[in-house]
Amino acid sequence: MTFEEKLNRLEEIIERVENAQTPLEEAISLYKDGVKIAGECGENLRGYENEILLLKKEADELILESQVFS
Amino acid sequence: MTKTIFTVAQVNRYVKKALDTDALLAGLFVEGEISNFNAHSSGHFYFTLKDAGAAIPAVMFASHTEVINFVPKSGMKVIAFGRVSVYEKTGQYQLYVEFLEPAGIGGLQLAFAQLKEKLEAEGLFSRERKREIPRFAKTVAVITSPTGAAVQDILKIIRERNRAVKIIVAPAIVQGEHAAPDIVRALSEVNSHGEADVIILGRGGGSVEDLRAFNEESVARAIGASKIPVISAVGHETDFTIADFVADLRAPTPTAAAQIAAFDHAAVSAHLRELQADLMHALAEKLRENFDTTKFLLANLTRAITERLADNRKTLAHREILLEKVSPYAVFKRGFALVRLARNEENAISSVKQLSPGQTVKITYADGAAIAKIISAGEDV
Numbered sequence: 001m002t003f004e005e006k007l008n009r010l011e012e013i014i015e016r017v018e019n020a021q022t023p024l025e026e027a028i029s030l031y032k033d034g035v036k037i038a039g040e041c042g043e044n045l046r047g048y049e050n051e052i053l054l055l056k057k058e059a060d061e062l063i064l065e066s067q068v069f070s
Numbered sequence: 071m072t073k074t075i076f077t078v079a080q081v082n083r084y085v086k087k088a089l090d091t092d093a094l095l096a097g098l099f100v101e102g103e104i105s106n107f108n109a110h111s112s113g114h115f116y117f118t119l120k121d122a123g124a125a126i127p128a129v130m131f132a133s134h135t136e137v138i139n140f141v142p143k144s145g146m147k148v149i150a151f152g153r154v155s156v157y158e159k160t161g162q163y164q165l166y167v168e169f170l171e172p173a174g175i176g177g178l179q180l181a182f183a184q185l186k187e188k189l190e191a192e193g194l195f196s197r198e199r200k201r202e203i204p205r206f207a208k209t210v211a212v213i214t215s216p217t218g219a220a221v222q223d224i225l226k227i228i229r230e231r232n233r234a235v236k237i238i239v240a241p242a243i244v245q246g247e248h249a250a251p252d253i254v255r256a257l258s259e260v261n262s263h264g265e266a267d268v269i270i271l272g273r274g275g276g277s278v279e280d281l282r283a284f285n286e287e288s289v290a291r292a293i294g295a296s297k298i299p300v301i302s303a304v305g306h307e308t309d310f311t312i313a314d315f316v317a318d319l320r321a322p323t324p325t326a327a328a329q330i331a332a333f334d335h336a337a338v339s340a341h342l343r344e345l346q347a348d349l350m351h352a353l354a355e356k357l358r359e360n361f362d363t364t365k366f367l368l369a370n371l372t373r374a375i376t377e378r379l380a381d382n383r384k385t386l387a388h389r390e391i392l393l394e395k396v397s398p399y400a401v402f403k404r405g406f407a408l409v410r411l412a413r414n415e416e417n418a419i420s421s422v423k424q425l426s427p428g429q430t431v432k433i434t435y436a437d438g439a440a441i442a443k444i445i446s447a448g449e450d451v
Contacts, residue, residue: 003360010367017374024382031375038368045361052353059346063339 003044006037013037079158086156089163095154100126100165101173107144109135115142119150119165128152130167138170139181139287147173179278182285185312189287194294195315201299203319203330204267206338209236210331211266211298213256216241220274220303220324227328232335238266244273249283254292261297269296270327271313272303284311293317303327402436409433412441422447 001009013034017027076084089095102119109115113132118125128150142148152167172180189195210228214220221239228235242256243249253271260266271293273281283289284304293300293316302317303324314320321327394400398408409419412430419425425447433440 007360007363007367010364010371014367014370014374017371017378020378020381024378027375027378031371034371035368038364038371041364042361045357045364049357052350052357056346056350063343063346 001037003041006041006044010034010037010041078161082156082158082161085161085163086158089155090153092154097151097153099149099151101147101149102126104142104146104148105144107142115167117142117144119148126154127162127164128167129164130170134168140172140184142170149173182312185285185287185290186315189290189312189316194290199294200318203299203301206333207235207267207331209238209266210328211238211240211260211263211269213240213242213253213260213269213271214273214324215244218244218274220272223323223325224270224272224303224328227325228332231329232332234335235332236265238263244283245276245280246283250286250288253283253289257289257292257296257300264298266298268331269298269300270303270321270324270331271300271317272321272324272327273305274324275305275309281305281309281311284313286312289313290316301327301330399436407433407435422449422451 013030016022017030017034022030100119102121105118105120105125107115107117113135115128115130115135117128117130119128120126130150130152149171150165150167151169151171152165154163154165156163193199212221212224214224216239225237225239228237238260240256240260243252257269257271260269273284281304284302290312293302293313299318300316301319301321302311302314303321303326304311304313307322310320319330321330410417410432411419412432415432419431425431425444427444427446429444431442431444433442
């Protein structure tokens with residue numbers, strides 16, 4: 001699942017948990033899935049954050065380097 | 071005295087000889103208006119030079135017509151240089167023109183106007199032909215005099231802006247009769263060398279005559295044929311040459327050309343840093359938004375399940391109450407008891423009609439039972 005798909009899935013899960021037609025056992029099982037997916041989303045975001053910080057550091061170094069060159 | 075009789079040819083030859091040996095007629099300037107102009111396919115021009123009351127036939131051979139830089143027309147006032155001689159076949163004397171120049175406005179000016187008109191008509195100046203000047207040229211070729219001030223200005227400006235740009239100086243004669251072919255050669259060399267991303271072609275200021283090479287057709291065509299974009303930088307801001315019209319971009323001065331050809335490293339670096347900061351900001355914002363969304367969804371999910379549990383708890387409590395209400399124990403509490411026949415405890419007695427005097431019944435309470443005998447039973451006991 002892509003990040004957006006995960007978010008969409010979470011919304012869907014919420015709707016189904018809210019829906020009184022959904023049996024309670026199923027709602028609990030859906031809740032467990034939802035918490036897991038939300039955790040994955042958080043993990044993904046932290047991963048992206050680290051990746052960006054690393055790339056920024058590399059870009060900063062490149063720009064500084066070219067300044068030395070000029 | 072004997073009568074001498076000459077042949078026609080002899081007369082013509084005699085007159086021709088007389089004219090050809092005349093010092094003045096051997097080379098003179100004649101001003102007049104062209105009429106009956108005829109450019110023969112052989113390259114020769116035939117026309118009549120006339121003024122208010124006189125006319126003289128004129129011929130200009132291809133070897134001479136090639137070098138004039140304007141196209142003569144009937145009605146044009148010209149100054150012709152040539153000699154006067156006789157065409158023996160017709161006995162007609164005529165002007166053998168070697169050089170022709172428009173009278174009145176300067177010859178260079180007319181040549182400029184005519185060449186401009188011609189190349190414009192060919193589409194050589196059209197906007198669609200112009201190639202874009204690269205914003206980040208790695209190599210700049212400079213075609214100019216190696217000894218002029220222009221090359222120094224250009225080198226200085228490029229170095230100030232960007233020390234990484236490679237500069238190829240292609241020396242060329244930019245003034246005098248050898249200038250045009252030399253500029254054409256330099257353009258062709260820079261093109262076949264191929265490394266340059268852009269060419270600066272120029273020279274410093276000078277008289278119209280000094281800038282003449284940049285008004286030559288050969289130079290204009292070489293610029294048009296260049297595969298590498300050409301920036302022209304000829305003379306001062308007010309000087310316009312044919313080269314400027316053909317070039318992909320006209321810079322007002324050599325200094326300006328250098329500024330266009332070489333990007334400003336410091337400015338570009340600063341801009342790059344700005345862009346990077348913007349990018350970081352945008353990404354950070356996006357990440358933050360997604361964090362928020364995830365948090366919001368998780369909170370919603372927890373709220374939803376909590377609500378579901380609370381609803382179920384409520385339902386349960388409700389059912390418990392109902393259950394309590396229907397429980398026989400609740401009935402016992404209110405003073406009712408379960409009455410069954412002592413010999414048959416299967417069925418509870420639910421109507422007085424099931425009872426008759428003498429029967430033994432078991433009366434059951436929540437905390438025990440009693441055995442009793444029916445003394446009387448009926449609707450109005």
